[in-house]
Amino acid sequence: MIQTSGRIVIVGAGHAGGTVAALLRQYGWQGPITLLGDEPIAPYQRPPLSKAWLKGEADAESLALKPLSFYAEAGIDLRLDTQATSADANQKVVALASGEQIGFDHLILATGAAARKLPIAGGDLRGVLSLRTAADAEALKAALGPGKTLAVVGGGYVGLEAAASARALGAEVVVIEREARILARVAGAVLSDFFQSYHAARGVTFICAAGVEAFEGVGDQFAGVRLADGRLIAADAALVGVGASPNIGLARQMGCACGQGVIIDLNAMTSVADVYAIGDCTERPLPLYGVQGRLESVPNALEQAKQAAAHLCGRPAPAPEAPWFWSDQYDLKLQIAGLPLHAVRAVMRGAPPENPMDPARFAIFHLDAENHVQAVEAINAPAEFMMGRQVLSSRKAVSPEKLADMSISMKEVAV
Amino acid sequence: MAKITFIEHSGAAHEVEAKDGLSVMEAAVKNNVPGIDADCGGACACATCHVYVDEAWVPKTGAKGAMEESMLDFAEGVQPNSRLSCQIKISADLDGLVVRLPESQH
Numbered sequence: 140m141i142q143t144s145g146r147i148v149i150v151g152a153g154h155a156g157g158t159v160a161a162l163l164r165q166y167g168w169q170g171p172i173t174l175l176g177d178e179p180i181a182p183y184q185r186p187p188l189s190k191a192w193l194k195g196e197a198d199a200e201s202l203a204l205k206p207l208s209f210y211a212e213a214g215i216d217l218r219l220d221t222q223a224t225s226a227d228a229n230q231k232v233v234a235l236a237s238g239e240q241i242g243f244d245h246l247i248l249a250t251g252a253a254a255r256k257l258p259i260a261g262g263d264l265r266g267v268l269s270l271r272t273a274a275d276a277e278a279l280k281a282a283l284g285p286g287k288t289l290a291v292v293g294g295g296y297v298g299l300e301a302a303a304s305a306r307a308l309g310a311e312v313v314v315i316e317r318e319a320r321i322l323a324r325v326a327g328a329v330l331s332d333f334f335q336s337y338h339a340a341r342g343v344t345f346i347c348a349a350g351v352e353a354f355e356g357v358g359d360q361f362a363g364v365r366l367a368d369g370r371l372i373a374a375d376a377a378l379v380g381v382g383a384s385p386n387i388g389l390a391r392q393m394g395c396a397c398g399q400g401v402i403i404d405l406n407a408m409t410s411v412a413d414v415y416a417i418g419d420c421t422e423r424p425l426p427l428y429g430v431q432g433r434l435e436s437v438p439n440a441l442e443q444a445k446q447a448a449a450h451l452c453g454r455p456a457p458a459p460e461a462p463w464f465w466s467d468q469y470d471l472k473l474q475i476a477g478l479p480l481h482a483v484r485a486v487m488r489g490a491p492p493e494n495p496m497d498p499a500r501f502a503i504f505h506l507d508a509e510n511h512v513q514a515v516e517a518i519n520a521p522a523e524f525m526m527g528r529q530v531l532s533s534r535k536a537v538s539p540e541k542l543a544d545m546s547i548s549m550k551e552v553a554v
Numbered sequence: 555m556a557k558i559t560f561i562e563h564s565g566a567a568h569e570v571e572a573k574d575g576l577s578v579m580e581a582a583v584k585n586n587v588p589g590i591d592a593d594c595g596g597a598c599a600c601a602t603c604h605v606y607v608d609e610a611w612v613p614k615t616g617a618k619g620a621m622e623e624s625m626l627d628f629a630e631g632v633q634p635n636s637r638l639s640c641q642i643k644i645s646a647d648l649d650g651l652v653v654r655l656p657e658s659q660h
Contacts, residue, residue, distance in 0.1 A: 165588045184595045201576075205584055213586065438593045438600070460660060465599035472621070474599055521621055525601065525628030549628070 141453030144170040145244030148233050150223045150389060151175070155418030155440035156249035157182025157204045162448035164213045173216040173241060175223050175233070178272055181207050186437060188276040189300035190467050193283075194307050199273070228393040228411045245413050247447055248390055248401060252383035252419040252435060257292065261354030266361030266376045270297055271383070282376035285309035290364045290374035292351055294321030296466050298380035299334060302343050303468040313344045313372055315351060315364060327479070329503055330516050333491040334468070340495035341469060346372070383435060385420040398422045399433045405456060407447035415450075417443035426459045427531060428480050428513075436464045461531040463524075471499060474524035477514035477531045479505035486539045488523060502527070510536045510554065522549045556649040560587045560605075563657045572644050578653065579603040579640035589655035596640040601625040602659040603639040604632075608652035615642050615651070631656050 147163065149156045152174050160174045160182075176182070183202040191197040200206075210217040222236040226246065233241045254269035256262055268279050279301065283289060287310045291298040294316035302312045314321065320331040335345055350367030354377060363373040385400040396402045396410040400422035407415045407423075418440040425432050438460065445457045463476040482505035489501030502523035505514040511534055515527030526549040530537060541552040558581050560568045572581035582590040582603075591602035598621050607615050612635050618626070622641045626632055639653065 161586050165586060186595060186597070201580070203584075205586065209584070209586060437595070441591065441593055458660065463600070465594055465597060467597060472597075472599060521598075521624040522627055525625055529628060 143168045143452055146171045146242060147173070147245045147247065147451070148241055148243040149174045149247040149249055150226070150233065151249035151251055151386075151418070151420075152178070152182045152217065152219070153249060153251050153418065153440070154182065154185060154204070154437055155251070155444050156247070158441055159247055159249065159417060159444035159448050160215050160217075161205060161209075161213070162444055163451065164215070166448050166452035166454055168448075168452055170244070171216065172214065173218065173243075174210070175221045175235070175241075176217070176219050177222045178274070179220050180273060181205070181210065181217060181219065183273060184437070185271070188273065189270055189297055190304060192276060193280055193301065193304040195280075202273070223389060226389045226393050228395075228414055231413070243413075245415065245451060247407075248395075248409070248414065248416040248420060249418050249440075249444075250386035250389060250416075250420045252385045254379070255382045255384055257351060257379060257381060259351060259353050261356060261361070262379075264354050264356040264361040265359055266356075267354050267379065268376055269379050270301060279376070279378060283308045283310045287311070287376070288313065288374040290315060290372050290377045292364065292377055292379045293317075293381040294323075294335075294345070294347070295325065295380050295382065296322070298378060299338065300466060300468055301378055301380070302338060303341075306342055306469075311344075312342070313346065313374065314338070315349050315366070315372065316345065316347045317350060319348045321345065321347065326475075326516060327485060327503060327505070329485070329487070329491070330473075330518075333495075333499070333518070336491075336495040337469065337471065337499070383419065385422075385433070387420055390414075390416060390420070398431065402431065403443070405446060405459065406450040407443045408450065415447040417447050425462065425478065427461060427534075428478060430480065432478070434462050436462070438463050459532075461528050463528060470519075472519055472521075474517045474521065475514065476524060476528040477505070477512065479514040481507045482513040483508050484539070486542045488542055489520070489545055491518075504537070504539075504542055506537070506539060510539060512537060526550070526552070556644050556646060556651065558582075558644070558648070559650075559652045560589070561652065561654045562587075562589050563655055574645050576644050577640045578605065578642040578644060578648075578651070579638075581644060582639065589659070590639060591659040592640060594640075598622060598625065598638060598640060601629045601638060604629050604656050604659060605637055605639045605653040606633055606656070607635045607637050607642075608654070609635060611648070611651050611653075614647055630658065630660075 401416040517524035
């Protein structure tokens with residue numbers, strides 16, 4: 140018989156923490172739930188911060204996962220502006236910055252990740268920004284507008300989404316990328332080239348294969364990015380989007396095994412009894428690929444929130460999901476499913492438009508040696524994404540010839 | 555404001571009051587109605603807010619967009635009255651709307 144009366148403490152009130160608290164109540168958890176968040180606002184969606192919210196198309200209320208009243212009604216003790224400073228898995232207690240101690244029977248670490256900073260001079264100038272939190276987004280929005288210039292350091296998804304939103308707000312944008320192409324770590328070359336030309340056609344300037352030497356300022360106000368080759372890129376603000384580091388301090392204190400993140404199993408359990416970890420802070424099994432890895436995405440956070448809540452409440456474990464991800468830039472919807480870990484060839488279905496001002500619709504399928512889909516990258520191609528995600532999970536082989544032929548329906552490409 | 559009833563696959567009904575301008579998906583999620591996952595938060599990117607619109611309400615909920623139609627084409631258990639609830643905007647016209655939820659969103 141599963142006990143659902145114990146005390147649960149959740150450290151971190153982001154997308155993962157907020158979701159697991161709500162799911163525990165949906166699944167019938169009876170005991171006290173305490174949700175600790177170090178931000179001043181209740182759990183909210185982060186993806187719109189670089190997209191709809193930045194462009195002024197979504198407000199704070201629509202970003203909230205639940206209305207504030209939900210937490211009291213559901214018997215969830217939500218504590219905002221609250222920092223957990225230490226945790227002890229033997230004593231089963233979490234200590235807060237205020238000195239207060241909170242006992243638990245089960246602990247869920249949903250501590251997320253922190254924006255990586257560049258180890259160079261000038262990083263603390265006013266106007267050198269990152270984008271993780273609503274407060275970060277407020278600062279970025281205040282720096283954008285007609286006549287302003289934004290320097291984006293790092294051509295990853297956050298940087299590109301912010302660049303597209305900044306253009307919509309009338310700002311000039313320069314993207315500075317260390318690698319020879321943007322999205323180098325997270326997308327194939329075809330997609331990188333496509334995004335770069337699409338952005339460039341809409342007024343974004345790119346400087347690739349460029350090191351950043353320092354942020355320079357006038358007084359304490361940022362004024363430009365100094366490149367390794369000596370050039371100064373003058374701008375009103377810099378957005379640094381160079382990845383994130385998982386927050387694993389508390390997990391280490393408790394003796395949880397950690398690799399790139401807190402190592403967990405398919406029930407989101409760490410190596411320490413009664414301690415779970417979910418979301419961006421974890422290194423998780425990827426059962427479709429037979430490896431462990433880190434995923435930073437909302438679907439990952441939600442899947443693990445379900446795994447932890449199901450395990451605690453004695454429900455069957457949810458079926459493993461294919462990892463997936465999306466990004467919105469201009470009128471482009473990018474949807475990616477899977478990871479090209481064992482891919483040996485890429486099959487194009489359609490192609491990027493020759494003129495980057497023309498509408499785009501194409502997909503790139505990454506296949507292994509037996510023609511199983513390992514990953515699909517789809518631009519404005521929802522059927523390709525949905526079908527790719529399905530055959531990823533079902534491990535059905537596909538016909539590369541049929542895949543490449545857009546006159547054949549996606550329903551007929553499985554072998 | 556509109557009153558919307560969500561009926562889970564198990565038959566359990568949830569009646570919620572929702573503000574105009576929200577989507578039917580948001581009305582469910584913000585009221586912690588089980589059975590709507592809405593992984594992407596309303597970006598029409600995931601097809602995990604699938605609902606069956608009660609036949610009487612199908613005309614009032616409007617037509618499916620092209621993106622929505624393609625996503626639904628590959629969702630589990632699709633029927634002619636299937637919709638992605640993030641694409642149905644709430645207005646006074648939808649006061650009394652009834653939608654049913656599929657067994658699973660994944």
